Amino acid sequence: MPERRDASASRRGAWDDSEDEVAEQAFKRLSREEAEALRAREPSVSPWRVIALQAVVGVVVALIGRLLTGRSEVAWSLLYGAATVVVPGALMARGMTSRLSSVNAGASAVSFMLWEFVKIGVSVAMLAVAGRIVQPLVWPALLLGLVVGIKVYWVALLWRRRPG
Numbered sequence: 001m002p003e004r005r006d007a008s009a010s011r012r013g014a015w016d017d018s019e020d021e022v023a024e025q026a027f028k029r030l031s032r033e034e035a036e037a038l039r040a041r042e043p044s045v046s047p048w049r050v051i052a053l054q055a056v057v058g059v060v061v062a063l064i065g066r067l068l069t070g071r072s073e074v075a076w077s078l079l080y081g082a083a084t085v086v087v088p089g090a091l092m093a094r095g096m097t098s099r100l101s102s103v104n105a106g107a108s109a110v111s112f113m114l115w116e117f118v119k120i121g122v123s124v125a126m127l128a129v130a131g132r133i134v135q136p137l138v139w140p141a142l143l144l145g146l147v148v149g150i151k152v153y154w155v156a157l158l159w160r161r162r163p164g
Contacts, residue, residue, distance in 0.1 A: 045156045047093035051086060054152045058082025061148050065141060077138040081145025084126045085152075088119040 030038065058079055066075035095115035131137050 045159045047089070047096065049159070050152065050156045051090050051093055053155060054082065054086045054089065054149045057152050058086060058145060058149055061145060065144075071138075073134070073136050074138050074141045076134050077141035078145035080126075080130055080134045080137075081142040081147075082149040084123050084130075084142075084146050085149030087126065088122040091122060092116065092119040 059082075061082065062075040062079040065078045066072060069075075092115040095118065096111060098111075130142060134142070
């Protein structure tokens with residue numbers, strides 16, 4: 001009579017430590033030269049560069065909106081929509097690049113969460129008061145400016161792929 005294998009024993013085999021050993025062997029600590037080469041291949045993008053590009057794109061979109069419609073309220077609404085991305089983004093970039101945010105990994109994580117909440121709060125507040133600031137407000141134009149400003153983040157990914 002063949003031996004019956006315990007079903008729990010076969011399940012335990014799936015949790016074998018050999019997978020952990022393979023993962024440990026696959027991890028390799030980089031030397032200083034290897035880390036510098038990696039940084040050269042995968043350069044980081046300054047958040048200030050992204051913020052500046054968002055501001056420039058916002059102004060260009062507002063000018064195009066003015067030229068296409070002939071209405072200044074469309075241009076101001078587009079510009080304000082872009083500002084609801086640029087201003088909170090600049091606040092977050094300022095907070096994240098401060099010395100306190102880079103003390104250690106734990107402080108960086110907490111700082112990131114804090115500044116992300118500030119960024120969201122300022123964006124929501126700016127949208128809430130938009131009707132009082134931009135008179136008359138054109139909501140579709142404001143939302144278009146907001147979306148275009150947010151999409152500039154994709155350009156940062158393209159920059160990151162370009163060396164130098």
